[in-house]
Amino acid sequence: MNAINKRVLIRGIVQGVGFRPTVHGYAQKHDVTGWILNSAHGVEIEVHGETQRVEAFLQDLHDNPPRMAHIDDFQVSDAPIKAFESFAIIDSQDDPADFLPVSPDLDVCPDCLKELFDRSDRRFRYPFINCTNCGPRFSIVKSIPYDRPNTSMAGFLLCPDCAKEYHDPADRRFHAQPIACPVCGPHVWLQTNEMQIADSEGAIQATRQMLADGKILALKGLGGFHLACDAQNDSAVAELRLRKRRSGKPFALMSYDLETIDQFAHISPEEEALLVSTQKPIVVLELTEQGRNLAKIVAPDQKTLGFMLPYTPLHYLLLEKSDGYPEVLVMTSGNLSEEPIVTENEEALDKLGNIADAFLLHNRPIETRIDDSVVSLVARQPYFIRRARGYAPSPIGLPWSAAPALAAGTHLKNTFALSRDCYAFISHHIGDLENQETLTAYTKAIDHYQRIFRIKPQLIAADLHPDYLATRYAQNRSAREQLPFVQVQHHHAHISACLADNGWKADEPVIGLAFDGTGYGSDGAIWGGEVLVANYFGFERRYHLEYAPLPGGDVSIRKPARLALAYLQQFHLLDYAKSLNLQPFQYLDETEQQVLFNQVQTGFNTPLTSSMGRLFDAMAALIGLYQEINYEAQNAIRLETIADPDEQEIYEFPIEGSLILLTPLFEQILSDLQNNLPQSRISARFHNGIIQLSLNVCQHLRAETGLNTVAISGGVWQNKRLINSIIPALKKAGFIPLWHHQVPTNDGGVALGQLVTAIFQTGRLKE
Numbered sequence: 001m002n003a004i005n006k007r008v009l010i011r012g013i014v015q016g017v018g019f020r021p022t023v024h025g026y027a028q029k030h031d032v033t034g035w036i037l038n039s040a041h042g043v044e045i046e047v048h049g050e051t052q053r054v055e056a057f058l059q060d061l062h063d064n065p066p067r068m069a070h071i072d073d074f075q076v077s078d079a080p081i082k083a084f085e086s087f088a089i090i091d092s093q094d095d096p097a098d099f100l101p102v103s104p105d106l107d108v109c110p111d112c113l114k115e116l117f118d119r120s121d122r123r124f125r126y127p128f129i130n131c132t133n134c135g136p137r138f139s140i141v142k143s144i145p146y147d148r149p150n151t152s153m154a155g156f157l158l159c160p161d162c163a164k165e166y167h168d169p170a171d172r173r174f175h176a177q178p179i180a181c182p183v184c185g186p187h188v189w190l191q192t193n194e195m196q197i198a199d200s201e202g203a204i205q206a207t208r209q210m211l212a213d214g215k216i217l218a219l220k221g222l223g224g225f226h227l228a229c230d231a232q233n234d235s236a237v238a239e240l241r242l243r244k245r246r247s248g249k250p251f252a253l254m255s256y257d258l259e260t261i262d263q264f265a266h267i268s269p270e271e272e273a274l275l276v277s278t279q280k281p282i283v284v285l286e287l288t289e290q291g292r293n294l295a296k297i298v299a300p301d302q303k304t305l306g307f308m309l310p311y312t313p314l315h316y317l318l319l320e321k322s323d324g325y326p327e328v329l330v331m332t333s334g335n336l337s338e339e340p341i342v343t344e345n346e347e348a349l350d351k352l353g354n355i356a357d358a359f360l361l362h363n364r365p366i367e368t369r370i371d372d373s374v375v376s377l378v379a380r381q382p383y384f385i386r387r388a389r390g391y392a393p394s395p396i397g398l399p400w401s402a403a404p405a406l407a408a409g410t411h412l413k414n415t416f417a418l419s420r421d422c423y424a425f426i427s428h429h430i431g432d433l434e435n436q437e438t439l440t441a442y443t444k445a446i447d448h449y450q451r452i453f454r455i456k457p458q459l460i461a462a463d464l465h466p467d468y469l470a471t472r473y474a475q476n477r478s479a480r481e482q483l484p485f486v487q488v489q490h491h492h493a494h495i496s497a498c499l500a501d502n503g504w505k506a507d508e509p510v511i512g513l514a515f516d517g518t519g520y521g522s523d524g525a526i527w528g529g530e531v532l533v534a535n536y537f538g539f540e541r542r543y544h545l546e547y548a549p550l551p552g553g554d555v556s557i558r559k560p561a562r563l564a565l566a567y568l569q570q571f572h573l574l575d576y577a578k579s580l581n582l583q584p585f586q587y588l589d590e591t592e593q594q595v596l597f598n599q600v601q602t603g604f605n606t607p608l609t610s611s612m613g614r615l616f617d618a619m620a621a622l623i624g625l626y627q628e629i630n631y632e633a634q635n636a637i638r639l640e641t642i643a644d645p646d647e648q649e650i651y652e653f654p655i656e657g658s659l660i661l662l663t664p665l666f667e668q669i670l671s672d673l674q675n676n677l678p679q680s681r682i683s684a685r686f687h688n689g690i691i692q693l694s695l696n697v698c699q700h701l702r703a704e705t706g707l708n709t710v711a712i713s714g715g716v717w718q719n720k721r722l723i724n725s726i727i728p729a730l731k732k733a734g735f736i737p738l739w740h741h742q743v744p745t746n747d748g749g750v751a752l753g754q755l756v757t758a759i760f761q762t763g764r765l766k767e
Contacts, residue, residue, distance in 0.1 A: 004051050005034075005079040006058065011042035012072035013101045013394060014065075015146035018132030019043050020089050021174040022066045027087035028169070030057040034084050038092040038145040040454070042073075048084055067133065068106055068278060070394065072422075089175060092145040101423065102141055102452055104390050105222055105370070107280045107311040109134035111172060116313050122161065125201055127314040128186050128364065132176040134278075138393055139223045140178060140367050144452055148177045152365035159184035186364035188314065193353050204317050207360045211318075212325050216240050218334055218348055218356035222312050223370030223389050224341035225334025225348050227355060230326035237297045237330060243355040245337045248630040250299035252282045252306045252372060254331040256319040261307045264291035264328070270380045279390030280311035281373035298330065301638045306374060311390075314362075333371055338434045340441040343369045368448060369441065370428045378723050384744040385718060387415070392428035393449065396742050396752065399505040401766035406446070406457040407754035408474035410490065410747045411465065412518075412632070414438075416446055417751035418455045419759065421766070424500065425453055426743055426752055433469040443473065461486045461758035463493070463750070465520035486758035490519030490750065491530045492539040494713035497753030498745075499536065502711075502738045509535040510738070511701050513694055513726075516714035516746070517557075517613030517632070526550060528611025528714070529660065531697045533705060536760040543655065543697050545615060546662045547608040551599040557614070559628045560621035560635050561587045562596055567618045569600050571663040576670055577622075587627035612690075612716045615662070619686055622669060623679050633715070639683050640719050647684030653693040655700070660693065691725045698735060709736045713753075715746040 010019075015038050023036045023045060032049035047054055062074055108116070112129045115121040123129045130136070140152040148154055158166060162181050165173040173179050180186060182200070189196055190203035198206045207217055211228065214236040219226045227244065229236040231253050241247055255261050258272060265285035267275070274283045284304045287295055295302055308331070310316045319329065333341045334352055342348045343366040348359060370392065374385040384391075400422065407417040414430040427449060430442050450456070462474035464487045471487070478485035488496075495512035504510075512532035521527035522541075529545030549566045556562040561584040568577045574597075578585055588596070599606045613636065620635035621627050625642075629635055651668045654661045665686075672682050698710050710730055717723045723739065730737040743749035759765060 002051055003049060003081060003083070004054055005046060005048045005081050006054055007077050007079040008045035008047065008058070008061075009042055009075040010045070010071055010073065013068070013070040013103050014043045015103065015144070017068040017103050017106075018066040018176075019069055021132050021169065021172075023061060024087060024089060024169045024174070026057055026060050030054075030060065032057050033087050035088045035090050037090045038147065040144060046079055047087075048082060068103060070101070072101075072397070089169075092147050101395050102144065102146065102393055103137040104279070104392060104394055105137050105139050106134045107278050107390070108313050108316065112313070113316065116316060123181055125204075125317060126180075126182050126185075127188050127204070127312070127317060127362070128178075128180045129313045130176060130178050130180070131172045132174065133172070135176070135178045136222055136364075138368060139370055139389075140364070141452060142367055146177060151177055152367045153178050153180070156180060156185050186362050188360060188362045190358055190360050192358050193349055197358065203360060204314075207358070208318060208325050210358055211329065215357040216243065216355060218352045218359045219314075219318070220345065220348065220359075220361050221314070223366060223368065224343045225352065226331045227334050227352070228329045228331050231294060231298055231328040231330045232326065234297050240330060240332075240355070244332075246631075248300050248634060250302055250306060251330045251332045252308065252374075253298065254308050254310060254315065254319065254329050255327060256310065256316070256321055258309070260327050261285070261309075264288055264294050265305050265307060268377070268380075270377055274375055274377075274382060275307070275309055277390075279373060280309055281375045281390055282306040282308045284374065284376040284385070294328070301634070301641055303641045308372060331372075338432055339437045340431055341369050341371055368428070368445070376720065378720070378739065379727055381741060383723070383740065384742070384748070385746070386413075386429045387426065387743055387748060388428040393425055395423035395425050396500065397503070398422045398424055398500065398756070399503050402756075402759045403459065403764040403766060404455045404457050405459040405461065405755055405759055405764060406455075406474070407751040407758065408460065408462040408470040409751035409754070410463050410470060411468040413744070413747040414442065414470060415743075415748050415751045416442070416449075416470070417755040418449055418453065418457070419755055420453060420455050424752055424755055425449060425455075426749075429748060439469050439473070442470070457483065459484045459486065459758055459762055459764055461488055461754040463487065463520065463754070464489050464522065484762055486761055488754045488757045489522050489539070491516070491527055491532060491714070492534055493750045493753030493757060494519075495532055495534045495539065495711045495753065496536050496757045497743060497749040497751075498711040498713040498738055498740060500752050500756045501740050501742050501749065504738070507535055507537070509533050509705075509707060510709040510711045511698050511707050512539070512711045512713070513698075513717075514714045515612040515716035517611055517716070521610075526607050526609040526611055528609065528613055529615065530610065531701070533701065533707065534711075536756050538761075541658070542701060543658050543660055545610040545612060545660045547610055548614070548618075548662065549600045549603075549606045550609045550614065551596050551606045553605065553607060557617070560617040561627035563614060563618035564621040565593065565596055566600050566606075567662070567666065568622075569597055571666050573663070573666055573670060580670065580673055582622060582673065583624045583627055584621050612714075616716070619669065622666075623673065623682050625679070633718075636716070636719065640687070640721055642680045643683040643687050643721055644678070644680040645684070647681045647688065649681075649685050649688065650692050651685050651689035653689055655697070660697075665689070687719075687721050687725075690722060691729055694726055695729050695733060698730065699733065702735070708734070709738060712737060712739045713745050713749070717745045
């Protein structure tokens with residue numbers, strides 16, 4: 001047979017996922033020769049052999065890549081005939097002008113997990129066991145190509161045994177960059193603020209015992225620290241809440257296996273697939289009866305628990321099943337309130353010293369801090385609440401090619417976004433840009449993403465709000481670097497993000513349901529209950545909630561009792577409501593009430609808002625839920641939790657011109673309160689009314705415009721009752737609903753919308 005040579009270029013997530021060892025194995029299987037290398041372009045291969053063997057090699061490679069690879073481009077071309085002695089892995093090559101996606105961090109694979117508990121294995125109970133199929137990636141990468149010298153493992157020199165495995169094509173650790181063992185790799189130790197208590201296996205066992213004794217531990221993990229305690233020890237959880245100043249917000253949980261989780265939460269097949277996936281996110285699950293008891297202090301006011309399975313060897317060792325040790329651990333981010341997750345040992349001792357009783361530390365540096373991802377299911381598909389570990393920095397594919405640009409994101413739940421070619425790189429969850437620590441983490445992360453993806457922005461986008469730290473960063477940087485600066489209205493960005501998330505190619509506009517808590521409007525008011533006709537280029541605001549006062553701004557967001565009274569005053573219902581002796585009147589004393597009423601009347605420090613999120617807050621306070629909240633959306637979550645699933649009645653939202661009127665809503669609620677209708681039925685009627693309102697405005701706009709596609713975005717749509725109702729309602733009415741699949745519907749997805757809108761508005765699409 002004739003011999004041929006082929007050159008292959010494979011792009012996508014192809015480094016750090018065992019691609020070179022896999023290709024080497026296929027070369028041996030099909031008896032071909034040549035070479036493979038990592039480059040800044042991707043994986044490059046040249047193969048020589050008989051035609052049939054080469055074709056079989058290429059087919060195997062195309063059809064059966066490594067399990068964590070994501071191939072975006074697979075190019076094969078002819079090459080001059082050249083024979084090779086063998087098939088070799090050669091040194092990586094770099095091209096400063098090119099780039100390729102970087103793999104997210106991977107959970108521990110079944111082979112490594114088996115070795116972890118094998119007494120005969122030299123890595124028995126070693127907390128940093130990994131191979132080409134698993135282990136740290138993004139959290140340790142400094143630059144590309146993905147080779148050990150470009151990671152935070154560079155300082156750990158391979159021992160002879162590890163070096164032999166690394167260079168052996170038949171070994172599972174062949175070219176595994178984070179490879180390590182107890183002889184040459186990182187190690188763990190346990191200490192208090194003052195002294196070391198134990199190391200290695202002794203540290204793990206001592207940590208397990210402290211957790212069993214009700215202590216709070218700070219654990220250095222993959223992308224930062226966790227704070228952990230026994231989730232079934234009420235006093236330990238209460239103490240963690242007290243020390244962390246987190247009085248009501250739910251905690252994430254970790255258990256060893258599905259069987260344990262199944263005791264506390266219902267697990268559908270789709271949820272099980274998420275739990276056991278290589279990403280190992282926190283999955284939001286419905287409670288069982290036993291779960292309700294656990295949730296009372298772990299997740300107050302919730303009908304769900306957020307569970308994840310172990311994703312590192314260290315987690316498996318800490319949660320190993322044994323009598324007398326906790327089977328469910330609280331595993332919450334290791335940080336002070338509103339600050340970024342801690343990554344450095346000394347920083348942890350300093351900042352978490354008043355929270356943790358002891359610290360389980362290790363000496364593998366964390367290059368990029370990264371929180372756990374949080375996912376639920378909508379229409380049996382993943383629905384992100386927080387996109388971080390396991391998913392970032394995997395890019396979102398764009399349906400067109402774009403010039404390099406940066407979108408700064410928003411104030412709450414910040415992420416930023418960078419574009420290059422047909423990729424949008426959405427950052428991991430940064431958090432709320434409330435302080436200097438988070439702003440520093442934000443700017444460092446932008447620099448890191450630009451470096452590893454070789455992106456030099458030619459355009460910068462940001463939110464309209466002039467006081468957001470992200471907007472100021474973007475504005476200052478655009479001025480410093482003399483780059484075009486585009487500000488994108490918040491709710492337009494939400495709808496654009498939903499379109500990009502769904503691969504929307506066309507210039508054709510859609511109907512947009514953008515419901516959230518806060519977004520700066522183009523008229524200077526605070527928007528949030530918006531019905532738009534929009535495409536990537538621009539939008540028309542066709543309907544919105546009637547404006548209501550927000551006296552004191554953030555003060556009223558924290559105290560929904562103020563909102564309830566302000567809305568009642570605005571809609572001339574104060575006397576009627578006061579006669580019912582409702583809780584907001586009891587919670588605020590006469591002086592505070594009078595000051596509030598004067599603010600609403602004069603407009604002093606009282607912005608106007610059309611926010612759906614604020615409407616939830618006001619309505620919840622009115623019917624007797626929280627009058628003051630401890631975290632964002634606490635009242636809305638409680639309102640959703642108590643809603644009667646069997647209630648069919650709705651509250652009407654009349655429309656007058658472009659305004660969705662609210663006075664009739666409050667009249668209906670007050671009437672039901674007067675008639676002692678239970679909170680659960682009032683809540684359900686409110687939710688049902690929003691669904692009917694959403695359907696009504698879409699039908700009005702379809703009649704006017706002919707549009708049939710509806711994009712659904714904004715933090716209010718995290719409400720499972722709403723999103724799980726609106727999708728089938730729209731489908732039944734003949735609409736095509738679009739909702740989020742790859743980025744959160746909350747503000748964590750806004751950067752994607754800013755990015756694509758700015759690119760379209762400035763004509764930065766590539767041919």
